[in-house]
Amino acid sequence: MTEHVVVVGGGMVAHRFVEALRARDTEGAYAVTVLAEEPRAPYDRVGLSAFFSGTAPEDLALGDPALWEDPLVALRLGDPATGLDRDARTVTTASGDAVGYDHLVLATGSYAWVPPLPGADLPGVFVYRTVEDVVALREWVQERAASLDRPVRGAVVGGGLLGLEAAGALTSLDVATTVVEFAPRLMALQVDEGGGQALRRIIEGLGVDVRTGAASEAVEPADDGTVGGLRLTGDDDPLPVDVVVVATGVRPRDELAAPAGLAVGPRGGVLVDEGCRTPDERVYAVGEVACIEGRCLGLVAPGYTMAEIAVDRLLGGDATFPGADLSTKLKLLGVDVASFGDAFATSPGALEIVHSDPVSGTYKKLVLSDDARVLLGGILVGDASSYASLRPMVGAELGDDPGLWLVPEGAGARPQTELPDAAQVCSCNGVSAGTIRASVVEDGCHDLPAVKACTRAGTSCGSCVPLVKKLMSVEMAKAGLTVSSAMCEHFAMARAELFNAVMVSGLRRWSEIVERFGTGRGCDICKPAVASILATLYNEHVLAEDRAALQDTNDRVMANMQKDGTYSVVPRVPGGEIRPEQLVLIGEVAQEFGLYTKITGGQRIDLFGARLEQLPAIWQRLVDGGLESGHAYGKALRTVKSCVGSSWCRYGVQDSVGMAVAMELRYRGLRSPHKLKLGVSGCARECAEARGKDVGLIATENGWNVYVGGNGGFTPRHAQLLVEDVDTESAVRIVDRYLMYYVRTADRLQRTAPWQEDHEGGLDRIREIVVDDALGIGADLDAQMARHVDSYEDEWAAVLRDPERLRQFSSFVNAPDTPDPTLAYVEERGQRRPATDEERAHGPVLIAPATLEVRS
Amino acid sequence: MTSVASSQTTVVDVCAYDRLTPDLGAAALVGDVQVALFRLPDGSVHALGNVCPFSGAAVMSRGITGTRGEVPTVASPVYKQVFSLLDGRCLDPMGMEPRPGRGQDLPVYPVRVNDGRVAIELVDGE
Ligand code: SRM
Numbered sequence: 001m002t003e004h005v006v007v008v009g010g011g012m013v014a015h016r017f018v019e020a021l022r023a024r025d026t027e028g029a030y031a032v033t034v035l036a037e038e039p040r041a042p043y044d045r046v047g048l049s050a051f052f053s054g055t056a057p058e059d060l061a062l063g064d065p066a067l068w069e070d071p072l073v074a075l076r077l078g079d080p081a082t083g084l085d086r087d088a089r090t091v092t093t094a095s096g097d098a099v100g101y102d103h104l105v106l107a108t109g110s111y112a113w114v115p116p117l118p119g120a121d122l123p124g125v126f127v128y129r130t131v132e133d134v135v136a137l138r139e140w141v142q143e144r145a146a147s148l149d150r151p152v153r154g155a156v157v158g159g160g161l162l163g164l165e166a167a168g169a170l171t172s173l174d175v176a177t178t179v180v181e182f183a184p185r186l187m188a189l190q191v192d193e194g195g196g197q198a199l200r201r202i203i204e205g206l207g208v209d210v211r212t213g214a215a216s217e218a219v220e221p222a223d224d225g226t227v228g229g230l231r232l233t234g235d236d237d238p239l240p241v242d243v244v245v246v247a248t249g250v251r252p253r254d255e256l257a258a259p260a261g262l263a264v265g266p267r268g269g270v271l272v273d274e275g276c277r278t279p280d281e282r283v284y285a286v287g288e289v290a291c292i293e294g295r296c297l298g299l300v301a302p303g304y305t306m307a308e309i310a311v312d313r314l315l316g317g318d319a320t321f322p323g324a325d326l327s328t329k330l331k332l333l334g335v336d337v338a339s340f341g342d343a344f345a346t347s348p349g350a351l352e353i354v355h356s357d358p359v360s361g362t363y364k365k366l367v368l369s370d371d372a373r374v375l376l377g378g379i380l381v382g383d384a385s386s387y388a389s390l391r392p393m394v395g396a397e398l399g400d401d402p403g404l405w406l407v408p409e410g411a412g413a414r415p416q417t418e419l420p421d422a423a424q425v426c427s428c429n430g431v432s433a434g435t436i437r438a439s440v441v442e443d444g445c446h447d448l449p450a451v452k453a454c455t456r457a458g459t460s461c462g463s464c465v466p467l468v469k470k471l472m473s474v475e476m477a478k479a480g481l482t483v484s485s486a487m488c489e490h491f492a493m494a495r496a497e498l499f500n501a502v503m504v505s506g507l508r509r510w511s512e513i514v515e516r517f518g519t520g521r522g523c524d525i526c527k528p529a530v531a532s533i534l535a536t537l538y539n540e541h542v543l544a545e546d547r548a549a550l551q552d553t554n555d556r557v558m559a560n561m562q563k564d565g566t567y568s569v570v571p572r573v574p575g576g577e578i579r580p581e582q583l584v585l586i587g588e589v590a591q592e593f594g595l596y597t598k599i600t601g602g603q604r605i606d607l608f609g610a611r612l613e614q615l616p617a618i619w620q621r622l623v624d625g626g627l628e629s630g631h632a633y634g635k636a637l638r639t640v641k642s643c644v645g646s647s648w649c650r651y652g653v654q655d656s657v658g659m660a661v662a663m664e665l666r667y668r669g670l671r672s673p674h675k676l677k678l679g680v681s682g683c684a685r686e687c688a689e690a691r692g693k694d695v696g697l698i699a700t701e702n703g704w705n706v707y708v709g710g711n712g713g714f715t716p717r718h719a720q721l722l723v724e725d726v727d728t729e730s731a732v733r734i735v736d737r738y739l740m741y742y743v744r745t746a747d748r749l750q751r752t753a754p755w756q757e758d759h760e761g762g763l764d765r766i767r768e769i770v771v772d773d774a775l776g777i778g779a780d781l782d783a784q785m786a787r788h789v790d791s792y793e794d795e796w797a798a799v800l801r802d803p804e805r806l807r808q809f810s811s812f813v814n815a816p817d818t819p820d821p822t823l824a825y826v827e828e829r830g831q832r833r834p835a836t837d838e839e840r841a842h843g844p845v846l847i848a849p850a851t852l853e854v855r856s
Numbered sequence: 857m858t859s860v861a862s863s864q865t866t867v868v869d870v871c872a873y874d875r876l877t878p879d880l881g882a883a884a885l886v887g888d889v890q891v892a893l894f895r896l897p898d899g900s901v902h903a904l905g906n907v908c909p910f911s912g913a914a915v916m917s918r919g920i921t922g923t924r925g926e927v928p929t930v931a932s933p934v935y936k937q938v939f940s941l942l943d944g945r946c947l948d949p950m951g952m953e954p955r956p957g958r959g960q961d962l963p964v965y966p967v968r969v970n971d972g973r974v975a976i977e978l979v980d981g982e
């Protein structure tokens with residue numbers, strides 16, 4: 001017979017309870033009714049602040065909405081429980097219903113506690129707990145902003161987790177915010193003195209005022225009877241404010257318990273045993289309302305654990321509460337704050353190591369056992385990237401030099417330690433390292449989505465995902481499995497394999513290639529990769545045949561998309577050498593079309609703000625004047641940077657400009673896995689920074705030293721010497737082969753530096769192949785490069801000759817020359833740039849592009 | 857542009873069907889609304905809002921089409937979020953939040969193809 005479970009409260013823990021019950025009660029032994037006070041289905045309260053960055057309340061809904069359609073589940077919204085009769089086993093609701101139960105689960109959570117503060121009931125004072133709270137707060141601030149002709153000012157009472165969440169919300173609404181905290185530091189529950197100081201520095205740097213050790217005495221009304229000031233003890237004048245958020249803590253909503261004869265804890269909360277049961281075996285309490293092991297727990301993870309325990313008990317299990325893990329990782333105002341384990345070093349003999357860097361604004365502390373080997377806990381402020389790897393190590397040995405765990409990821413060799421199976425990896429869902437390993441080894445989960453689906457690890461806050469992935473990869477490697485190198489869901493091969501497949505098959509059309517080697521209809525990862533492979537192999541136009549639809553927007557319109565959807569135009573300036581009349585032409589075009597002009601870091605000129613439908617006219621002028629595409633948009637050769645060299649410089653030993661121009665003309669248009677940049681310096685002083693380039697030539701008395709694999713960008717690398725003192729002809733041949741070999745074998749978006757590092761045998765092997773022709777493919781590579789050089793054609797000139805392709809450059813199919821009406825600009829330093837949101841909302845200085853005056 | 861009014865929706869003629877190239881999006885201006893049109897290889901035409909929720913730029917028509925499982929998709933050309941062409945839902949926010957004041961999904965507009973012409977249905981007030 002089906003028994004009836006009534007859940008009072010429709011919050012996060014209630015949701016988890018129902019979800020778990022329906023997942024595990026496969027027999028359908030229980031029907032469940034949820035009585036919820038709030039007007040909406042359970043939502044992600046932890047993510048409440050996302051409302052202020054544009055997430056709609058509906059998008060905060062938890063889980064699969066189908067749960068509420070389940071015939072064994074009833075959700076009653078907006079009808080709170082008002083009374084409990086344990087003898088009759090009924091709950092009465094505000095609407096007057098009496099709902100009978102066989103089992104009752106109290107999941108009423110907490111309410112935002114407001115201290116007895118005079119004036120706390122004035123209009124303009126808010127708490128921060130529900131969707132309705134944040135909606136009202138935003139409305140108030142927006143209304144104030146509209147009626148005051150100065151920025152809105154606000155105060156948050158309370159500098160804990162919730163106070164900082166609220167401060168973040170106010171800041172995002174452009175409110176000048178002060179956080180008032182009674183304790184001597186922020187987030188006193190989670191971080192220590194040093195952490196609090198670091199946090200304060202960072203938050204003040206974001207423009208939020210922080211007053212610690214300050215007591216709020218009263219909220220004072222303004223003339224209109226709404227909030228006007230916040231009086232702090234000892235201050236002469238109240239803080240002038242237009243809005244106050246009180247975030248001084250939460251209290252359990254245990255009001256149903258005492259009248260029904262259920263005991264509450266000393267500081268509130270329905271008393272339960274380790275099975276989440278009250279002394280009445282038909283009544284459970286879970287989540288923030290439960291007082292378990294003598295206290296209420298204000299975090300969602302222990303609440304979820306309690307929900308699972310209550311389900312287990314209902315189904316005849318004997319699960320017990322494992323003790324609360326109060327570890328948290330939070331992102332407040334964009335600042336990482338994490339604390340875990342024995343963060344305050346209360347264990348006898350505990351040692352602390354601290355790494356504090358005021359410059360980068362980080363504070364990191366590890367708490368260790370008295371022999372400095374076992375990790376007990378820690379605090380991370382400003383950079384919590386190591387949280388995912390450290391938290392599961394609590395209770396485990398950290399190795400000989402635990403301090404290494406505090407250096408930024410990637411900066412030094414972090415000790416490699418195997419996590420014990422029992423270590424908890426995902427605290428949201430209580431998943432251990434052992435469970436993840438088992439899912440890989442026993443259940444055959446061989447990619448991240450499979451492991452997540454099978455173990456639930458990583459499905460809530462996501463902070464454990466990097467670690468889950470690492471555990472999975474290590475386990476797969478042990479089993480001799482390779483972690484999939486599939487490019488995306490449509491192609492199971494890596495780029496280099498696909499390159500060979502396409503080359504050998506001779507196929508030239510996307511539809512044939514995806515049918516033969518892939519599945520589905522492609523995506524923004526594999527389509528541009530195939531386009532790039534075809535371009536390298538056949539050097540046909542980027543828009544040839546069915547290829548336009550494969551290209552990223554940049555290649556598709558042969559210009560670089562900017563943040564407002566307009567484009568930048570970069571003509572090629574080979575080697576950085578430019579004739580005065582070409583400079584004049586570029587200037588004229590910029591004036592004519594009102595384009596923002598800037599010298600790039602690549603020795604050429606970028607013209608910004610061109611609309612899609614203007615590109616052909618702009619290029620017509622440039623092409624007529626002898627300029628051509630600079631491929632700034634392509635994964636292709638970009639620039640060959642030069643220094644002035646022997647023609648003018650008193651130290652130059654070779655003609656570096658001549659060499660750079662020759663190189664740029666030779667390799668222009670070469671499509672590759674990632675962009676390519678070259679540099680040529682006229683002597684060892686290296687003014688062209690050639691060793692920062694994919695290929696760098698540095699002149700010597702006898703010829704050239706050829707360096708390869710240099711990179712700026714995210715992971716800078718100096719290029720390494722490939723060959724020394726070669727003549728110009730040999731230098732060109734070696735560079736031809738090096739580039740062609742890279743283009744054929746590198747992975748998608750892999751630049752030369754990592755390609756070279758990953759290549760079997762490293763640079764030495766590459767040298768054997770491209771200099772000594774160890775594989776005997778030299779002639780093949782030479783021929784392919786020769787074909788490239790011979791078939792080069794300026795792609796813009798080609799498009800301008802083709803009316804069919806020109807049609808793709810209309811702004812709207814039904815209004816081909818109408819400018820995008822959403823564009824807006826402001827003038828700055830005599831040129832224009834896109835208006836910010838702020839300027840769009842208030843600025844009187846908008847320039848609509850259609851009416852932009854051309855300065856003469 | 858011709859408009860035919862019905863009780864709650866307006867049908868707006870946009871362009872000839874042949875003007876749309878398979879898999880290559882095109883933008884259309886329908887009153888004040890910017891619409892991104894996609895003709896797929898199976899012949900179907902889909903219409904979504906043209907403004908990318910994550911950048912605020914009116915560029916969705918210039919994204920790459922494809923599939924996720926069985927669902928036809930388009931990726932925003934700015935930060936590469938993937939949207940379903942069927943219902944406008946954002947299938948992968950790429951770890952980003954939409955711009956303030958926007959949800960992460962795109963609106964979809966019913967499309968009619970008749971006599972070689974493509975028309976869009978707008979609910980009045982849009
Ligand atoms: C315009 C320019 C900045 C400037 O105003 O000076 C620029 C602008 C962009 N860079 Fe750059 N980079 C520019 C020189 C550089 C340099 C300096 C150089 O080339 O000497 C570097 C470091 C050197 C290097 O590449 O090794 C550089 C490293 C990057 C990176 C990092 C690549 C990496 O390996 O980590 C990216 C991101 C990427 O390509 O994925 C990038 C990406 C970009 C993009 C394409 C970002 C984007 O997708 O919108 C920008 C396009 C702007 C546009 O519309 O033109 N840009 N970028 C420079 C154009 C040079 C040119 O004439 O073509």
Ligand SMILES: Cc1cc2nc3c(=O)[nH]c(=O)nc-3n(C[C@H](O)[C@H](O)[C@H](O)COP(=O)(O)OP(=O)(O)OC[C@H]3O[C@@H](n4cnc5c(N)ncnc54)[C@H](O)[C@@H]3O)c2cc1C
Nearest residue numbers: 009010011012013037045080081108109287288298299300
């Ligand atoms: C802004 C914010 C940020 C947070 N950030 C984090 C974080 O980063 N990490 C973390 O672990 N935790 C965080 N928390 C705390 C977390 O949200 C709570 O621990 C969690 O929501 C508790 O779940 P619960 O179901 O016990 O209570 P709740 O989610 O509060 O749900 C209780 C529900 O019961 C309803 N209710 C109460 N009484 C009745 C009644 N008599 N009848 C019917 N319904 C009733 C309430 O209206 C409410 O909807 C945050 C909280 C807030 C407000």
Ligand code: SF4
Nearest residue numbers: 562600601606713714
């Ligand atoms: S450094 Fe960053 S912001 Fe500057 S141009 Fe390059 S990509 Fe753009």
Ligand code: FES
Nearest residue numbers: 426428460461462
């Ligand atoms: S720790 Fe939050 S999802 Fe794993």
